[in-house]
Structures are given as C-alpha cells and as structure tokens.
Amino acid sequence: MTHVFHRAPANTYPIADHGEGAYIVDRDGKRYFDAGGAAVSCLGHSNKEVNDAIKRQVDKISFSHSGFFTNEPMEELAEFLATRALGRLDKVYFVSGGSEAVEAALKLARQYFLEKGEPKRTRFISRRQSYHGNTLGALSAGGNE
Ligand SMILES: Cc1ncc(COP(=O)(O)O)c(C=O)c1O
Known part of the structure; x- marks a missing residue:
C-alpha cells in the first residue's frame, strides 16, 4: 500500500x-x-x-528567489556555458528541469514575436511523439498524446 x-x-x-x-x-x-x-x-x-x-x-x-537575487554558482555556470557557445548565445535562463525548459522556450518564443509586432505567430513546429517533459505545454509541443 x-x-x-x-x-x-x-x-x-x-x-x-x-x-x-x-x-x-x-x-x-x-x-x-x-x-x-x-x-x-x-x-x-x-x-x-x-x-x-x-x-x-x-x-x-x-534558496533565494531569482526575481530578487543572483548567486555565485549561477553566475559561474552561466559564464561557463556562454563562453562555450561561441558568442552566439550569451544569456542562460535557469530552470529546474526539462518540463520547465520547454515551457520557458514556448513562452520566450511567444513573447519574442509579440514584441516584434507579430502577434499572429502562435504555432510551434515540433516532432510528433517526442518527449521533453510532463507538463501540458511540454506534452502538447511534443505531439505526445
Ligand atoms: C528527453 C527528455 N527530456 C525532458 C524530460 C523531462 O524532464 P523533467 O522530468 O526534468 O521535467 C525527460 C524526462 O524524462 C526526458 O527524458
């Protein structure tokens, strides 16, 4: 039990x-x-x-809330990753796992096109039956029924 x-x-x-x-x-x-x-x-x-x-x-x-503080390990890891991304990606957005990463990517993409004045761009292209997380957004983006 x-x-x-x-x-x-x-x-x-x-x-x-x-x-x-x-x-x-x-x-x-x-x-x-x-x-x-x-x-x-x-x-x-x-x-x-x-x-x-x-x-x-x-x-x-x-714990310290990322809305109010940064911290040394996070800054160090961001620098480690950014300096290895050959200068093309110089910001790192930290999340706690795969599901949250997919949700963040969906939100960032949506926000990007809203701010570019292209609000009708709401469709996402992804592979059917992929799996990158257990949240509703992540399951939907992966075509995972
Ligand atoms: C390929 C892949 N991406 C993402 C995830 C989801 O990660 P999380 O459980 O941290 O949300 C998993 C978890 O099983 C996975 O196998």
Whole structure:
C-alpha cells in the first residue's frame, strides 16, 4: 500500500536505496544498470565532487528567489556555458528541469514575436511523439498524446 500517486499506479516499483556510479541499488541489494534513467541524467550516482558541491552550497543558503537575487554558482555556470557557445548565445535562463525548459522556450518564443509586432505567430513546429517533459505545454509541443 502506497500513498504515492505513481506514474503507473498499477505497477509495484522497486525501492531505490542508493546509487553507485552507473548503478541504482534497491533495498534488497539488487543492482540496476542506469543507462541514463530518464535519458537526460548524465552525472551518474554518488559522485563525490558533485555531492560535495551540493552540500557546500546548501550549507551556505538553500534558496533565494531569482526575481530578487543572483548567486555565485549561477553566475559561474552561466559564464561557463556562454563562453562555450561561441558568442552566439550569451544569456542562460535557469530552470529546474526539462518540463520547465520547454515551457520557458514556448513562452520566450511567444513573447519574442509579440514584441516584434507579430502577434499572429502562435504555432510551434515540433516532432510528433517526442518527449521533453510532463507538463501540458511540454506534452502538447511534443505531439505526445
Ligand atoms: C528527453 C527528455 N527530456 C525532458 C524530460 C523531462 O524532464 P523533467 O522530468 O526534468 O521535467 C525527460 C524526462 O524524462 C526526458 O527524458
């Protein structure tokens, strides 16, 4: 019995206990090769450098609203990405995941054409049955029924 509303409520899921590099280990010790999980996770599990950086940052501050503050890690990452985009993309918009990234892209595209005085440009071209997020906008943009 679970109170979690799982993606497929009829399924019984193994309990992920911990990660080791490319493996997820369940509560019974069974190891699952995690070849990317949701296809977009690429850092592996329990990487000490990543874990230490997360701990260092959360010990300093857990949250500040991006409408009011910037912060050093965000500025550093934006610079890292922008300097590798060969000068063509020099701004980075931070979101928390794939769904939010698609929603942000839809909004940015819409706003761009509104401000250019082309309000009738409201259609998006995308691949049918692609998947880039679980929100209504992201599912719609991917033609994902
Ligand atoms: C290819 C791809 N894009 C985007 C997403 C959605 O990312 P998020 O769960 O962070 O919204 C996923 C998640 O499964 C994915 O596999």
